[in-house]
Amino acid sequence: MIRAYAWNGPFEKAIDLYYEMVESGVRPTKYTYPFVIKACSALQDVENGVEIHEHVKRKGLDGDVYICTGLVDFYAKCGLLVEARQVFDGMCQRDIVAWNAMISGCSVNGLYLEMMGLVLEMQENGLTPNSSTIVAILPGIAEANKLREGKVVHGYSMRRGFVNDVVVDTGILDVYAKCGLLNYGKRIFRVMSIKNEITRSAMIGAYVTCDSTQEGLELFEQMRMEEDIGSPSPVMLATVVRACAKLNDLEKGRKIHGYTVKLRSNLDLMVSNTLLSMYAKCGRIDDALNFFEEMNLKDSVSFSAIIAGCVQNGHAEEALRIFQKMQLSRVDPESATVMGILPACSHLAALQLGVCTHGYSIVRGFTEDISICNALIDMYSKCGKIDIARIVFDKMNKRDVVSWNTMISGYGVHGRGKEAIQLFYNMQTVGQMPDEITFIGLLFACSHSGLVAEGKYWFFRMCEEFKISPRMDHYLCMVDLLGRGGLLDEAYRFIQNMPCKPDVRIWSALLAACRIHKHIILAEEVSNKIQYLGPESLSNFVLLSNLYTTAGRWDDAAHVRVKQKDSGFKKSPGCSWIEINGVVHAFVGGDRSHPQSAKINEKLKELSTEMKKLGYSAELSFVYQDVEEEEKEQILLYHSEKLAVAFALLNLDPSKSILVAKNLRVCVDCHSTLKYITLITKREITVRDASRFHHFRDGICSCGDFW
DNA sequence: TTAGGGTTAG
Numbered sequence: 091m092i093r094a095y096a097w098n099g100p101f102e103k104a105i106d107l108y109y110e111m112v113e114s115g116v117r118p119t120k121y122t123y124p125f126v127i128k129a130c131s132a133l134q135d136v137e138n139g140v141e142i143h144e145h146v147k148r149k150g151l152d153g154d155v156y157i158c159t160g161l162v163d164f165y166a167k168c169g170l171l172v173e174a175r176q177v178f179d180g181m182c183q184r185d186i187v188a189w190n191a192m193i194s195g196c197s198v199n200g201l202y203l204e205m206m207g208l209v210l211e212m213q214e215n216g217l218t219p220n221s222s223t224i225v226a227i228l229p230g231i232a233e234a235n236k237l238r239e240g241k242v243v244h245g246y247s248m249r250r251g252f253v254n255d256v257v258v259d260t261g262i263l264d265v266y267a268k269c270g271l272l273n274y275g276k277r278i279f280r281v282m283s284i285k286n287e288i289t290r291s292a293m294i295g296a297y298v299t300c301d302s303t304q305e306g307l308e309l310f311e312q313m314r315m316e317e318d319i320g321s322p323s324p325v326m327l328a329t330v331v332r333a334c335a336k337l338n339d340l341e342k343g344r345k346i347h348g349y350t351v352k353l354r355s356n357l358d359l360m361v362s363n364t365l366l367s368m369y370a371k372c373g374r375i376d377d378a379l380n381f382f383e384e385m386n387l388k389d390s391v392s393f394s395a396i397i398a399g400c401v402q403n404g405h406a407e408e409a410l411r412i413f414q415k416m417q418l419s420r421v422d423p424e425s426a427t428v429m430g431i432l433p434a435c436s437h438l439a440a441l442q443l444g445v446c447t448h449g450y451s452i453v454r455g456f457t458e459d460i461s462i463c464n465a466l467i468d469m470y471s472k473c474g475k476i477d478i479a480r481i482v483f484d485k486m487n488k489r490d491v492v493s494w495n496t497m498i499s500g501y502g503v504h505g506r507g508k509e510a511i512q513l514f515y516n517m518q519t520v521g522q523m524p525d526e527i528t529f530i531g532l533l534f535a536c537s538h539s540g541l542v543a544e545g546k547y548w549f550f551r552m553c554e555e556f557k558i559s560p561r562m563d564h565y566l567c568m569v570d571l572l573g574r575g576g577l578l579d580e581a582y583r584f585i586q587n588m589p590c591k592p593d594v595r596i597w598s599a600l601l602a603a604c605r606i607h608k609h610i611i612l613a614e615e616v617s618n619k620i621q622y623l624g625p626e627s628l629s630n631f632v633l634l635s636n637l638y639t640t641a642g643r644w645d646d647a648a649h650v651r652v653k654q655k656d657s658g659f660k661k662s663p664g665c666s667w668i669e670i671n672g673v674v675h676a677f678v679g680g681d682r683s684h685p686q687s688a689k690i691n692e693k694l695k696e697l698s699t700e701m702k703k704l705g706y707s708a709e710l711s712f713v714y715q716d717v718e719e720e721e722k723e724q725i726l727l728y729h730s731e732k733l734a735v736a737f738a739l740l741n742l743d744p745s746k747s748i749l750v751a752k753n754l755r756v757c758v759d760c761h762s763t764l765k766y767i768t769l770i771t772k773r774e775i776t777v778r779d780a781s782r783f784h785h786f787r788d789g790i791c792s793c794g795d796f797w
Numbered sequence: 798t799t800a801g802g803g804t805t806a807g
Binding site: 225228229255256257258259260261262263264286287288289290291292293294295296323324325326327328329331332358359360361362363364365366367389390391392393394395396397398399424425426427428429430432433459460461462463464465466467468490491492493494495496497498499500525526527528530531534561562563566595 | 798799800801802803804805806807
């Protein structure tokens with residue numbers, strides 16, 4: 091009976107019967123164990139499997155080849171490779187089934203090298219791979235994207251006559267698809283005489299993986315019409331939902347959602363996790379959140395998906411709230427959860443949580459993963475700790491292009507252009523090819539550190555030597571570089587010579603440069619161009635009005651502001667936030683609703699008095715409202731970054747430096763005020779604004795007033 | 798044999 095259940099399910103019954111047998115005093119024989127272990131393996135039931143292993147040891151049956159083979163398979167299927175290997179190594183005699191179980195374990199757990207090593211070893215031991223061996227290694231080859239090895243195995247299978255078997259052919263189809271050879275996959279699919287549901291799922295998945303997503307959906311519809319598939323499996327539905335997400339096709343996604351409800355497949359955890367992710371990827375975070383709340387069963391994938399979804403849709407605080415819930419519900423964070431949390435920390439400049447997540451990642455062994463380290467580098471960099479980011483970078487055993495790009499961009503936003511360039515040289519020394527994102531980081535770094543000649547040089551080499559054709563982002567960096575450097579005419583000529591039509595951002599960069607260098611005539615011309623281009627952005631009104639004010643042309647400034655009002659542009663409120671003891675506190679300019687508001691105001695007034703003694707006078711041109719001078723000073727005093735800094739001075743341990751993040755660019759008055767505050771309080775203050783970092787210390791800022 | 802959650806810039 092146990093044997094019957096172990097073969098055909100329900101597997102739980104096999105295990106229940108085994109325990110019933112033991113409790114009723116009937117002694118299981120060595121013929122019982124392989125079956126009950128097979129049931130544990132099918133269910134991935136670690137607890138019972140381990141206990142039954144203990145029974146086996148007590149009975150002294152741990153030398154039996156069939157039982158041990160079963161145990162190797164059980165541990166491998168449960169992802170416990172170390173235990174699987176222990177049993178495997180302990181076997182004095184191994185048949186091909188044992189080798190295949192061990193190989194399969196490595197294959198599905200992503201241990202490609204170990205897997206290939208075992209295949210060689212088994213041949214050295216006089217065993218020839220059979221079709222089960224081939225079936226076992228194909229997923230590993232597919233996962234590792236080893237096209238050459240895939241072709242070798244394909245050829246071997248043909249010579250040995252393993253092909254024309256639905257399981258082998260489906261595996262080979264999948265290898266070609268994962269390696270990007272969609273046409274090979276299509277050909278195999280076409281000539282297969284017998285196809286099962288898994289083959290069809292694999293083919294749809296192949297289209298999705300190879301960016302022929304629409305064709306994948308068409309194939310699914312065609313199969314549905316031709317009734318090749320009666321009721322699609324959860325795996326197929328998940329693949330189709332993923333296709334909708336990839337195409338951003340919400341309407342289609344909703345239809346499939348309805349279909350899964352009809353089939354009751356929406357109760358399947360994998361399907362519901364994919365649906366959840368589909369809503370988030372289509373930008374419907376509210377739908378995703380509602381769906382998440384309504385899920386009866388949630389696992390770590392559900393949490394990871396909603397956390398990542400929140401961050402992608404700009405709701406980092408919500409992501410952290412859900413992360414807390416996850417910990418309360420005792421679902422262990424996986425590496426993909428950490429992958430969602432780290433960008434949330436980056437966005438919120440939540441260093442303490444970032445550091446905790448780093449610690450957790452080390453304990454769980456996630457820091458072996460390149461992507462996790464890349465996310466850590468970004469987190470430290472965006473939380474103001476560029477030197478710690480560098481330590482993480484240096485400690486990595488292997489780096490990919492993202493690691494280098496993240497580090498180079500990090501140096502860029504911190505205004506450490508020379509280090510960005512040095513790192514770019516190192517990158518070439520180790521043979522890592524830069525991509526277009528590398529150059530965005532490098533050019534940004536040059537422009538924000540005033541390295542005009544270097545920027546021009548690298549832009550030239552990017553085009554000529556690296557054969558990367560510049561994108562709008564690269565042109566933007568160059569206009570910014572030339573403009574900030576005071577080469578306004580050259581920047582203008584550069585724009586005119588661009589092979590593509592410059593967008594609003596390009597002209598805005600030039601306008602911003604006009605403001606820095608007080609070039610009114612060019613500013614007016616550029617401003618006209620922007621208006622002609624439309625839609626105008628708010629920053630253009632602000633820049634122009636600001637420029638007129640600085641030049642004392644009050645009427646013109648007022649005229650621009652009226653026009654801004656008439657066009658319906660409203661300045662989005664400045665918002666700053668700061669993390670204290672792991673809690674993020676947010677402040678909006680002029681906001682007096684904070685519980686500590688009175689104390690904060692008092693602190694600011696006190697600082698203002700001290701500052702005036704040191705020679706500070708308010709930069710009133712940054713207030714746009716039509717109000718009296720004294721009132722203008724008051725408005726400036728309550729800019730969000732000042733509120734956040736005052737709050738930090740009141741609540742943060744004096745030994746700690748202050749890190750404030752802001753959604754907009756820091757204004758000239760705040761910039762100057764913060765310098766004075768570091769003089770008065772002897773505290774270090776770092777501000778991350780919408781464009782870069784400002785490290786204030788002893789009355790000076792790391793940006794050299796150049797931003 | 799198919800499969801759900803993920804890093805850089807903008």
